[in-house]
């Protein structure tokens with residue numbers, strides 16, 4: 001039996017907090033153990049430091065950020081910018097999934113601005129069924145999972161797919177009660193707050209956190225709440241059909 005565990009699998013060390021940090025906090029409050037896994041080491045997260053320097057900084061930041069939302073942090077050590085959609089990486093994810101045996105998996109969508117994100121989403125979908133096949137080899141003694149987890153894809157980076165339109169989601173979680181803690185956890189990735197975008201702060205909030213707040217406002221507006229996080233549930237063949245978030249986070253989950 002899968003236990004009350006959530007496994008959030010993302011490309012980079014700061015993605016878990018940015019894309020699902022509110023919902024993960026609400027699931028923690030619902031009694032679930034939370035693990036945030038990043039596939040990459042974050043080596044590309046600096047324009048000035050060496051790969052080794054920024055990897056060490058980001059590991060420390062990621063552990064602190066995860067701790068703020070009561071999560072464990074795991075890093076799979078793949079080089080940043082280099083996630084390939086291949087068998088080797090699938091085996092790494094099968095190992096992770098078998099060892100944690102989560103009831104719920106959260107990951108990126110399979111279409112995203114960052115290839116590290118979209119490949120992660122695709123690798124997770126490759127790994128989940130194979131995690132249940134005991135003859136699929138992975139470097140672990142953990143048993144094959146007995147049922148597929150409830151699986152959700154977060155919003156893409158910037159909420160937009162390649163056509164520039166706001167992505168469609170089937171589930172919006174009301175994170176209004178935990179938005180400040182989400183942004184605090186995300187901003188704990190201090191090295192990343194000014195990397196890709198303007199680095200100024202407004203009212204003490206760095207630009208990357210402001211952007212993340214805007215995404216939450218956009219999703220919130222869709223269902224007339226203050227702040228939301230959007231998801232699409234994976235509903236291929238053998239995946240469980242029930243939207244379990246509705247039961248676990250009562251009164252805070254909107255379906256569209």
Ligand SMILES: [Zn+2]
Pocket residue numbers: 011012015114117
């Ligand atoms: Zn990322």
